[in-house]
Amino acid sequence: MIILDEKPRKIIPDDLMPIDEYRKIRKEHRKSLIEKKAMRRLHVGPFALFHFENYVTLWSQIQEMLFIEGGGDEQIKDELEAYNPLMPNGDELVATMLIEIEDAVRRKKQLHLLGHIEDKISINLNNEKIFAIPTDDTERTNSDGKTSSVHFLHFKFSKEQKELFKDKNIVAYISIEHENYSHSAMLTHDVRKSLINDFK
Numbered sequence: 001m002i003i004l005d006e007k008p009r010k011i012i013p014d015d016l017m018p019i020d021e022y023r024k025i026r027k028e029h030r031k032s033l034i035e036k037k038a039m040r041r042l043h044v045g046p047f048a049l050f051h052f053e054n055y056v057t058l059w060s061q062i063q064e065m066l067f068i069e070g071g072g073d074e075q076i077k078d079e080l081e082a083y084n085p086l087m088p089n090g091d092e093l094v095a096t097m098l099i100e101i102e103d104a105v106r107r108k109k110q111l112h113l114l115g116h117i118e119d120k121i122s123i124n125l126n127n128e129k130i131f132a133i134p135t136d137d138t139e140r141t142n143s144d145g146k147t148s149s150v151h152f153l154h155f156k157f158s159k160e161q162k163e164l165f166k167d168k169n170i171v172a173y174i175s176i177e178h179e180n181y182s183h184s185a186m187l188t189h190d191v192r193k194s195l196i197n198d199f200k
Contacts, residue, residue, distance in 0.1 A: 023067070036056055040053075045183030047100050050096070050097050050174065090198070094152070112144070114178060117151075118153065128161055132154065133156060135153070135154065
């Protein structure tokens with residue numbers, strides 16, 4: 001059974017499609033997913049990219065991993081444990097932040113300059129700052145000060161902050177205020193329209 005309703009709820013095994021059934025819809029689904037993801041994506045500065053997760057993106061990632069690896073029931077359990085913590089709960093936005101630098105040498109050097117960048121990120125609304133809370137599954141900056149190229153971030157909103165986010169007359173933007181990477185980017189109307197669904 002496939003349920004792509006974008007509701008903030010956990011994915012359960014019954015939501016997932018058998019591999020043979022998924023194979024039949026995979027090409028069309030991946031095409032439509034590109035369009036959905038485009039409405040949930042934001043570049044901040046030259047190489048930080050935020051992907052905001054929801055039921056559709058996480059279901060698709062789990063289904064794709066099962067299709068590629070074919071690990072059966074044990075893999076289903078592992079994938080659900082890995083991805084369900086990234087499901088927005090109705091009072092938050094959840095993003096995967098990627099530091100995208102193609103050149104491996106430059107990427108390694110840059111990551112050493114961005115230690116604890118995950119603690120310097122916020123969504124800003126008027127005078128309100130909603131700071132990112134990194135997923136606590138593992139430390140993303142190592143003892144050498146090198147950060148990971150992938151970060152999983154929760155932005156937890158109060159009731160009042162959710163109302164501010166829904167107000168199209170109020171500018172909303174993401175800021176990274178790291179000493180070696182200080183950039184901001186406005187959340188466009190289309191992106192905000194998609195993200196508001198995560199508060200339902």
